[in-house]
Amino acid sequence: MPTPSYQIKNLDHLGLVAGMCRELEIAEMIDAVVPKQHDCHVTHGQALVAMLLNGLGFHSRTLHMYSDFFATKPTERLIGEGIKPEHLNDDVLGRCLDALFEADVSMLYQVMAERVVKKLGLRGDAVHLDITSFHVDGDYDHEDEGRLQLVKGYSRDHRPELNQVILELICENQAGIPVYMQAMNGNTNDQKAFAEIAKNHISCLKAAQNSRYFVGDAALYTADTLIALKQQGQLFVSRVPMTLNEAKTRVRSLSVDDLTDMGNGYAGQWQSVTYAGVKQRWLLVRSEQAYQRESHTREKHLARDTQAELKRFDKLCKQAFACEADAQQALEAFSKDLCLLEIDQPKIKKRPSFKGKGRPKKDQQPDGYVYHIQGHAITSLEKVANVRAQTGVFILATNDLTERLDMQGLLDTYKSQQSVERGFRFLKSPEFLTSSLFLKKPERIEALLMVMTCSLMIYAALEHRIREQLKAQDKHILDMKNKPTQKPTARWVFLRFDGIHELHINEAIPIITGLNEQQQIVLQVLGKRYLEIYS
Template sequence: MSAAQPVIKRLDHLGLIAAFCHEIGLPSIIDRIIPKYSDHNVSHGDAVLAMILNGLGFHSRTLHMFSDFFETKPVAKLFAKDIEAHHLTDDVLGRTLDALYEADVSALYQAIAEHVVDKLGLKTDSVHLDITSFHVDGEYAQDEDLNAIKLVKGYSRYHRPELNQVVLELICENQAGLPVYMQALSGNTNDAKAFSEVTKRHIHCLKAAQNSRYFTADAALYTEESIRSLDEQQQKFITRVPMTIKSAKEALMNLESEQLSPIGNGYSGCWVDADYGSVSQKWLLIHSE
């Protein structure tokens, strides 16, 4: 009787990724928020972990070939439970993606991020808000769902205005650069409008969770509506004042050279008091050699 042939499974870097996901309790957090009520072997948390491993496994096959990726991997080690490669079907992943959409991906991500920041002991003295975009090729059928994001033309940061795009809004903490909030938006989203929505709807949650002292963003943040909202929530902010504001132009025009104090590296500056939007604040006027 011939001896059984050994079976070789490739762990590679995926062991480190899976171990970290288990350490921060990623699958259990997802399962707690969107529990699976059927008797399937794979929970929503396990399915998300599988998608992370696949995405970071330098692999780009379609969903119906998803289980093939795990055929050569030590699945029991990666998931720490009785799951086999053939359990990871496109139906399982499709149901999980639907559940994530119904639960609000942004809210779910924020809950996970808050837990990770606390687990890693990060001290978020400030958070930084910014927007980026990703262009796409080809034709896309537009969803009739009014809540779905639209792949449309908009301001292109990649100088490809002829292509449709999607916008991603991120808030990152300052110590490790970890995103603590993210929101996918339609390709034609206006930065100032998006920033205004964040300050009204999400700052109080972030402030309670992260206890950040400063909220930082570019000039798109500086609108009367946004800075009033931040002031009402007692959130300090740092941004650039756009030169489209009349009082900002006047402050620069009236600046005398003797008012400037050296800052270093060829820069000098002067602090002035301002109350734009009925919010008491300080502007720093800067001169460069």
């Protein structure tokens, strides 16, 4: 009797990724725009799906190692009939990246995202803008100004010695799906990038996503951006940078007694403001959590700033003034500028002035008189109390002048900005593709950034679909503490799908092994397409 032949392929959570790619018709969308031009086994759409599987397989591999990654994976089950690991080589994947670049990655991705959002039935009321950087290895030619410039700039990875590329994302706020991506030069300024988006892209995004609010962090709040948003009739929600004099003045004059309790450690106050010609409502928010978090740093700053003001007063007292009026004016200006101290019993002292060197002779008449400031600099308990009260305070701004957004609504809209920040953390995770890029051509790096954004789209779509269907069908899976949940992260679900294999015995039809009850629940709520992949 011949010895049976066994072959095992690792399926794990990759069947979920493949299922979502099929549900969203990722390969079909790509092949409709960039059909393959060469006689090869893999279309550009299938090559993109392969890169998404690799990116979400949490095994960072460069292009020439993709065949190694798929050597242990059931490629026909995941990508398509007849697809073998050796077909997924660096030449095929490189040509796919070139084709994506030629098709304009930003425009192509935006069209894809519009269809994905529609397929998932998402109806978010806001889109969120943010920006991050990835450092790149190797030297690049910067002579062509039309190409992506991989140069040094402000490094969010704390690697200022390396060249980098900037990725700008706009995400909808219901599932965190990126709806727009743009690769930019490594030295791009955040504020200028946000203004460019507001001027040239927000109108088409507004039409496509039907979002009411455009949300961003403090980099969004510039005069140019606000004017551009006003011209397009776009409502915004943004954090106000505390570097603005108007913001400093408003916070400095804020009284804790005037704040309205919002619950959960927040209190706020509405104020009407006009900035850059745009009428707005500012919400001054005090966070008890931020207050406690910043308390230690605040006390250090109080001690430092108090010493600085004492030194300034000592220097002022040594300064000679030509007349009493000048001294009084300088004293008033100094006192007005004090943040922590106050001058007790101030007075102007008249002193004789003698020309020449040495001690003046007895009964020598002075050549003139100078005036010095005297007094005692003491800590103002009221000012210190105000500084402490201002700790943990930030300002949110919106040009929605209706009462549609109450205090809590504005805060919640801004805090959903975490969806795009969570996406960046996912992209920069060491378990993902990589935080550093290794491709030789800037064009391929730009295309790879689109692939990374597509990976985030699939990840967010899966998480949304699993949560949505668990709730709709009133089912649960166990979380990390073995408690039932209807809101698992996609990362946790991926971990729970570890240990699923495709088993080949001789020429028999392959079978799936390792499925347990928790995995069956996820597959059942996701539906027939996913059950077929795992059957």
